[in-house]
Amino acid sequence: MKYVTLGRTGLQVSQLSFGGIPIQRSDAANTKAVVDKLEEYGINYIDTARGYTVSEEYLGAALEGRRDKFILATKSMSRDKESMARDIETSLQNLRTGCIELYQIHNLPEKDIGKVFGPGGAYEALSEAKAAGKIGHIGVTAHSADALKILVEQYDHRLETVMFPYNIVEDQGKEVLTLAREKGMGTIAMKPLAGGNLDDYALALRYIAAAGVCDVMIPGMGSPEEVDRNAAVDLTAPLTQEELEQCAAVRRELGTQFCRRCNYCAPCPNGIDIPGCFLMANYTKKYGLADWARARYDAMPYHAGSCVMCGACEKRCPYHLPIRDMLMDVAKVFGR
Ligand code: SF4
Ligand code: SF4
Structure with missing residues (x-):
């Protein structure tokens, strides 16, 4: 070492x-x-x-x-x-x-x-x-x-x-x-x-x-x-x-708008696990993990689609991510 x-x-x-x-x-x-x-x-x-x-x-x-x-x-x-x-x-x-x-x-x-x-x-x-x-x-x-x-x-x-x-x-x-x-x-x-x-x-x-x-x-x-x-x-x-x-x-593929899973955006008043939603959506793109990710996402108590767009999370994200838009993309991936 x-x-x-x-x-x-x-x-x-x-x-x-x-x-x-x-x-x-x-x-x-x-x-x-x-x-x-x-x-x-x-x-x-x-x-x-x-x-x-x-x-x-x-x-x-x-x-x-x-x-x-x-x-x-x-x-x-x-x-x-x-x-x-x-x-x-x-x-x-x-x-x-x-x-x-x-x-x-x-x-x-x-x-x-x-x-x-x-x-x-x-x-x-x-x-x-x-x-x-x-x-x-x-x-x-x-x-x-x-x-x-x-x-x-x-x-x-x-x-x-x-x-x-x-x-x-x-x-x-x-x-x-x-x-x-x-x-x-x-x-x-x-x-x-x-x-x-x-x-x-x-x-x-x-x-x-x-x-x-x-x-x-x-x-x-x-x-x-x-x-x-x-x-x-x-x-x-x-x-x-x-x-x-x-x-x-990797830089080209990931860009700058990605979640670092720091969880500073929590808590969502509607109980959405914001980094968890992004993580599961990412897993669907990885070889062999799509079904597993879908099952995990389905088991989450609250889904991206239940976001009421209050914007509270975005004020807390140190990376200024457009969380609401990103969650809508997640909702499209999983249909909820
Ligand atoms: S914008 Fe959506 S995800 Fe963010 S805190 Fe409000 S309800 Fe939760
Ligand atoms: S604060 Fe931003 S980067 Fe951190 S977990 Fe939440 S959305 Fe991801």
Whole structure:
């Protein structure tokens, strides 16, 4: 396993690291098995979030007796001081530790930056927690290129790391992430598989390593087999001309309007599982999965066709997807 320095945090982390989103669809026993695999391969950086339901708790339990082998990163959507302070305490409790190495402001859009760094903002709680030794370093995660630019250009003296989507079909952060690195910030690639839209995981991970823009990549891994699969990828192998053309073809096919399955659009007042609908529609295009996808879609309690077009979800989607139009396409695929 290759280890890299995560910017000026000085933390030595594995280039291939672990994203904890899938743990919320898992259970305690499987989480332990996943962490066993991480330990076996020397994958030492674990990223989770207050928002990933049970992820912090399961990971905390799985880390009992081996906490010193891992570097922990978590994050909170809190924007004010009081709720951020509360979330830090909850994370410490859930992760069963006295200090979390990296605590991040989660999914910070441009409109909330002033609030977070202003008087009574979340950053004050993070600074105090750092001074008290409850957290080691402070970082941020963002989904919009505009927010990323402001954070790196104006707040780099307060933030030690930045996490942003980076993958074959999303390299809009390339320039600013490069600047972040030059300024000494650690750079973390989220959504290396574009929210599960990239089938060739080996190519996807190698693309990020070859780009040299992010220190670390954190694919979500929900099973020991997925850890085996990702750990087997040779991240030092440069991309061939043929593989570069393959990446260009994927870019053409997927475009920019695709769901990353982050679920920030939830909740739909009508109970529609928005990313689930898109996922099932995508599966119908994959070889051998059409019938399976249709059965799964039919079993969902609410379908795309029951969208009442209120638009609430679109206001929350950080990728500004035309969710309503996209759901109508899903309804056409499945006829409901
Ligand atoms: S627009 Fe449709 S999918 Fe979105 S929140 Fe409203 S009802 Fe739900
Ligand atoms: S529709 Fe947007 S907010 Fe919802 S899961 Fe997909 S990318 Fe995320």
